[in-house]
Amino acid sequence: MSVKALDxxxxxxxxxxxxxxxxxxxxxxxxxxxxxxxxxxxxxxxxPMYFFLSNLSFTDICFIxxxxxxxxxxxxxQNRVISYDGCLTQMSFYVLFGCMDYMLxxxxxxxxxxxxxxxxxxPTIMNTCxxxxxxxxxxxxxVLDSQTHNMIALQITCFKDVEIANFFCEPSQxxxxxxxxxxxxxxLMYLFIFLFAFFPISWNLYSYYKIISxxxxxxxxxxxxxxxxxxxxxxxxxxxxxxxxxxVYLGSAVFQSPGKGMVASLMYTVVTxxxxxxxxxxxxxxxxxxxxxxxxxxx
Numbered sequence: 001m002s003v004k005a006l007d008x009x010x011x012x013x014x015x016x017x018x019x020x021x022x023x024x025x026x027x028x029x030x031x032x033x034x035x036x037x038x039x040x041x042x043x044x045x046x047x048p049m050y051f052f053l054s055n056l057s058f059t060d061i062c063f064i065x066x067x068x069x070x071x072x073x074x075x076x077x078q079n080r081v082i083s084y085d086g087c088l089t090q091m092s093f094y095v096l097f098g099c100m101d102y103m104l105x106x107x108x109x110x111x112x113x114x115x116x117x118x119x120x121x122x123p124t125i126m127n128t129c130x131x132x133x134x135x136x137x138x139x140x141x142x143v144l145d146s147q148t149h150n151m152i153a154l155q156i157t158c159f160k161d162v163e164i165a166n167f168f169c170e171p172s173q174x175x176x177x178x179x180x181x182x183x184x185x186x187x188l189m190y191l192f193i194f195l196f197a198f199f200p201i202s203w204n205l206y207s208y209y210k211i212i213s214x215x216x217x218x219x220x221x222x223x224x225x226x227x228x229x230x231x232x233x234x235x236x237x238x239x240x241x242x243x244x245x246x247x248v249y250l251g252s253a254v255f256q257s258p259g260k261g262m263v264a265s266l267m268y269t270v271v272t273x274x275x276x277x278x279x280x281x282x283x284x285x286x287x288x289x290x291x292x293x294x295x296x297x298x299x
Contacts, residue, residue: 017075021072034291048126052131053108055104056101060273062093066090066093066094088169092149095142099142100139106138106204107134112207168269233284
């Protein structure tokens with residue numbers, strides 16, 4: 001059994017895609033590694049917020065590594081075929097690290113919620129044990145999501161020599177090739193959205209509602225600005241990641257447009273992990289200072 005990814009025969013387009021994917025991958029890996037090194041090396045960043053941020057950076061490296069290296073090899077070898085087992089493996093890790101991103105962003109939202117709404121109780125609530133516990137729960141939930149996708153994909157009986165309209169084995173594209181009725185596939189898409197995205201999104205909406213309400217009660221404009229600055233980076237990443245991620249599923253389920261789905265999945269899989277280090281380093285003073293200190297140490 002084999003799966004054939006979307007083909008591009010134009011040599012000029014292949015060269016552009018090769019250079020683009022390679023550049024984005026290198027920037028993403030290096031950027032996220034810098035975030036991890038900055039957090040580890042700077043004692044000022046040994047807090048729950050940056051503990052989760054460093055794990056988010058590690059997850060982003062793993063997330064983009066499940067797809068982009070295979071894309072680059074495919075372009076170089078002119079081979080768009082991936083085995084059935086390879087496709088399921090890629091999809092499994094793709095969902096695992098994608099869901100881990102979702103969960104970490106949710107946990108980071110909870111961290112900001114406690115820090116701003118209950119500042120006096122923050123050291124007690126967000127201690128080392130609770131941070132590790134939240135990380136473990138996020139990982140287990142992500143494994144559950146990944147295995148659920150795999151179990152459904154393994155039920156596909158006519159998944160043979162098909163061509164998917166994407167660069168990699170994206171779940172919504174795979175489910176479009178099931179032998180079941182298209183209406184059933186649409187129900188599955190909405191079910192995944194509800195189970196694995198509704199809770200994180202709902203929690204982030206609630207937490208930021210409470211956060212903004214608390215910030216607006218701060219009497220000084222300087223205090224409000226400082227509080228907003230600690231949340232703005234996280235809110236930017238949440239909107240970018242959730243928007244493109246849900247767009248992949250909704251676009252595939254409702255509009256059945258391969259082109260739009262491919263663009264959305266590329267944004268979700270490739271662009272978002274690349275932008276995260278820039279968003280957190282440029283809009284966060286503590287991280288900006290830590291990166292400067294890291295640069296002085298290395299030089």
